[in-house]
Amino acid sequence: MDFSVESMETPALTKAHLSDLLYEKIGLNKRESKDMVDAFFDLISQSLVQGTDVKISGFGNFQIRTKAPRPGRNPRTGELIPIQARSVATFHASLKLKAQIQGDSVEGLEP
Secondary structure (H helix, E strand, O other): OOOOOOOOOOOOOOHHHHHHHHHHHHOOOHHHHHHHHHHHHHHHHHHHHOOOOEEEOOOEEEEEEEEOOEEEEOOOOOOEEEEOOEEEEEEEEOHHHHHHHHOOOOOOOOO
């Protein structure tokens, strides 16, 4: 099945647009489409909050990384301020996705 996002009015792929694509291409009703998209992103969010990595084959990995505390500087005043330790979500694209973005052949890169 081919999903095209070229006809979008905005340059971003939104949850609403994903829901519309499920409605149009798969045949789910609008409520089921919205619920499925919401459930998908809720599952990813909950997994990351619990500290579990999320790996989507052929797309990439979402991970939580802990950043150490460090000194920072207020750009307006130049004053030194401490930046506290924190957790951040990171995304690393798969080799297959990177190859698709570059327009390269994707055969044999990932199972």
